[in-house]
Amino acid sequence: xxxxxxxxxxxxxxxxxxxxxxCSCSADYGSAPEPNSNICPVCTGLPGAMxxxxxxxxxLAALVGLALNCSINxxxxxxxxxxxxxxxxxxxxxxxxxxxxAEKGFLEVNDGSENQLNVRVRRVHIEEDTAKLxxxxxxxxxxxxxxxxxxxxxxxxPDIRTVEAALDYATKVRAILRYLGVNSGDxxxxxxxxxxxxxxxxxxxxxxxxxxxxKNLNSFRALVRASQYEIERQxxxxxxxxxxxxxxxxWDDAREVTTSQRSKEEAHDYxxxxxxxxxxxxxxxxxxxxxxxxxPELPEAKTARFISDFGLTPSEARFLTSERTLADxxxxxxxxSKSPAKTIHSxxxxxxxxxxxxxxxxxxxxxxxxxxLAKLIDMVxxxxxxxxxxxxxxxELFKNGGDPAQIVKEKNLxxxxxxxxxxxxxxxxLNDNPKEVDEYNAGKxxxxxxxxxxxxxxTKGKADPNVAKELMVKGLEERKK
Amino acid sequence: MTQTIDTKTVKHVAFLVRLGISEEEAQTFSGQFSSIIDYxxxxxxxxxxxxxxxxxxxxxxxxxxEDVVKPSMSREEFLKNAPNSERGYxxxxxxxxxx
Ligand SMILES: [Zn+2]
Numbered sequence: 001x002x003x004x005x006x007x008x009x010x011x012x013x014x015x016x017x018x019x020x021x022x023c024s025c026s027a028d029y030g031s032a033p034e035p036n037s038n039i040c041p042v043c044t045g046l047p048g049a050m051x052x053x054x055x056x057x058x059x060l061a062a063l064v065g066l067a068l069n070c071s072i073n074x075x076x077x078x079x080x081x082x083x084x085x086x087x088x089x090x091x092x093x094x095x096x097x098x099x100x101x102a103e104k105g106f107l108e109v110n111d112g113s114e115n116q117l118n119v120r121v122r123r124v125h126i127e128e129d130t131a132k133l134x135x136x137x138x139x140x141x142x143x144x145x146x147x148x149x150x151x152x153x154x155x156x157x158p159d160i161r162t163v164e165a166a167l168d169y170a171t172k173v174r175a176i177l178r179y180l181g182v183n184s185g186d187x188x189x190x191x192x193x194x195x196x197x198x199x200x201x202x203x204x205x206x207x208x209x210x211x212x213x214x215k216n217l218n219s220f221r222a223l224v225r226a227s228q229y230e231i232e233r234q235x236x237x238x239x240x241x242x243x244x245x246x247x248x249x250x251w252d253d254a255r256e257v258t259t260s261q262r263s264k265e266e267a268h269d270y271x272x273x274x275x276x277x278x279x280x281x282x283x284x285x286x287x288x289x290x291x292x293x294x295x296p297e298l299p300e301a302k303t304a305r306f307i308s309d310f311g312l313t314p315s316e317a318r319f320l321t322s323e324r325t326l327a328d329x330x331x332x333x334x335x336x337s338k339s340p341a342k343t344i345h346s347x348x349x350x351x352x353x354x355x356x357x358x359x360x361x362x363x364x365x366x367x368x369x370x371x372x373l374a375k376l377i378d379m380v381x382x383x384x385x386x387x388x389x390x391x392x393x394x395x396e397l398f399k400n401g402g403d404p405a406q407i408v409k410e411k412n413l414x415x416x417x418x419x420x421x422x423x424x425x426x427x428x429x430l431n432d433n434p435k436e437v438d439e440y441n442a443g444k445x446x447x448x449x450x451x452x453x454x455x456x457x458x459t460k461g462k463a464d465p466n467v468a469k470e471l472m473v474k475g476l477e478e479r480k481k
Numbered sequence: 482m483t484q485t486i487d488t489k490t491v492k493h494v495a496f497l498v499r500l501g502i503s504e505e506e507a508q509t510f511s512g513q514f515s516s517i518i519d520y521x522x523x524x525x526x527x528x529x530x531x532x533x534x535x536x537x538x539x540x541x542x543x544x545x546x547e548d549v550v551k552p553s554m555s556r557e558e559f560l561k562n563a564p565n566s567e568r569g570y571x572x573x574x575x576x577x578x579x580x
Binding site: 055057058141 | 497499542547550560570
């Protein structure tokens with residue numbers, strides 16, 4: 001029997017606010033100099049402390065809801081999610097339960113075979129992050145700097161049917177959060193975390209079988225590997241006539257297996273009840289519209305525009321729009337350049353990204369001005385310099401800055417376009433290498449690259465490659481016996 | 482007599498809040514919880530057909546603060562209230578059943 005997975009994802013993302021969700025302590029726990037330095041009675045759960053909602057956090061949460069095509073609940077409320085754990089100072093987490101800030105959205109994702117499908121977003125709600133626990137041998141150490149940092153939980157419906165679609169959904173949510181500037185997407189720092197709910201069923205069936213929930217997925221790799229592992233584990237159970245137990249699983253990154261956390265199972269009873277310390281949020285239509293007006297052009301729309309305006313292929317456009325800063329950079333170069341947008345894409349996707357990857361830099365680190373890159377690309381387009389000289393100049397610009405024209409002059413990189421000069425070089429190479437010429441004409445066609453290599457060496461890569469190629473073909477033809 | 486809250490429920494709730502209770506205490510609380518719940522159950526006699534659920538008793542809404550950082554309390558002050566600390570962290574026992 002063939003099985004298919006049924007996957008739902010929960011994505012937890014911190015919101016980039018200055019202060020915490022319910023108190024005025026700094027939310028920037030990453031740069032806190034010492035443990036327990038950004039704390040107050042509210043975020044450490046001291047008796048009598050009263051939480052007050054961070055206005056900015058509600059705006060960012062609504063922005064995310066709208067970007068995920070959700071409707072905003074004009075009346076939304078906070079609730080206490082009760083559980084007992086040392087990273088939770090109050091013994092409950094303030095969250096949203098019955099009336100989250102946003103619900104019933106969707107996101108279009110790709111299932112791995114170029115098919116688009118809509119994954120419904122069940123809800124987007126506001127909650128607070130927990131403290132950080134450091135496990136020592138016989139005890140644990142608690143740092144409350146992260147406790148109370150605004151956290152958004154984005155819950156999908158179980159609409160995902162392939163691991164590829166799960167990856168695409170998670171990737172797109174991350175891109176949207178980054179586009180909105182509400183989350184850095186830096187998974188290594190733990191600002192974004194995934195949980196996957198997984199069950200499997202025979203292909204063609206529409207039943208929902210028992211699902212398991214995998215926690216602690218702190219990278220895209222972990223999401224993919226854990227999902228694959230869990231799907232295979234469940235299929236094997238059914239094939240052997242067994243039953244899947246509903247449980248919470250952890251993902252062991254080192255051993256690449258899911259592990260049962262059954263001991264916590266009974267604790268899964270959160271006894272939600274309305275948070276008596278926080279009045280409901282009452283959002284007006286005008287407020288919602290003012291948030292909607294702050295929505296930037298999102299990745300999907302930008303991709304569509306890049307395809308229609310710049311004649312790019314879908315995959316080229318998707319690459320450029322994967323990061324807002326990259327897309328902006330590309331558009332700035334296009335605006336300053338006379339070269340076709342396709343050519344500019346080739347440069348950015350090629351040499352430009354290669355340099356960034358090799359140097360461990362991201363697009364946000366680039367100081368090279370778009371107009372400078374535009375100038376360089378134009379010099380290659382109008383054949384002032386050759387493509388390989390262009391790469392040399394680009395590396396120089398990245399390393400030391402400067403002006404492309406000046407660098408070309410200093411390094412003597414002007415392209416040789418004079419047909420007579422190139423002819424002279426080609427003739428000399430052919431005369432100096434009669435053996436290779438005979439071999440080539442006897443059928444060893446791979447030697448052609450060797451001849452072109454000789455031209456590149458003699459001219460230091462400056463000869464116009466098209467002219468050189470044409471002359472070389474002609475010269476070899478003439479020497480055919 | 483059957484209780485609204487049986488000893489099994491009492492033990493479960495005790496587990497949720499990590500309180501150890503004896504069988505005898507479970508019996509006692511079962512009776513006490515039941516009489517409290519039964520008392521509140523009188524509220525079920527009120528017709529609330531057309532009343533929306535209350536989520537707040539003060540009739541307040543939109544109590545919000547600007548996203549501005551204010552100085553935190555001193556760590557020394559905070560740690561004074563912690564039963565145990567180490568290098569500025571609060572020290573707690575290892576949690577059973579944890580990774
Ligand atoms: Zn605080």
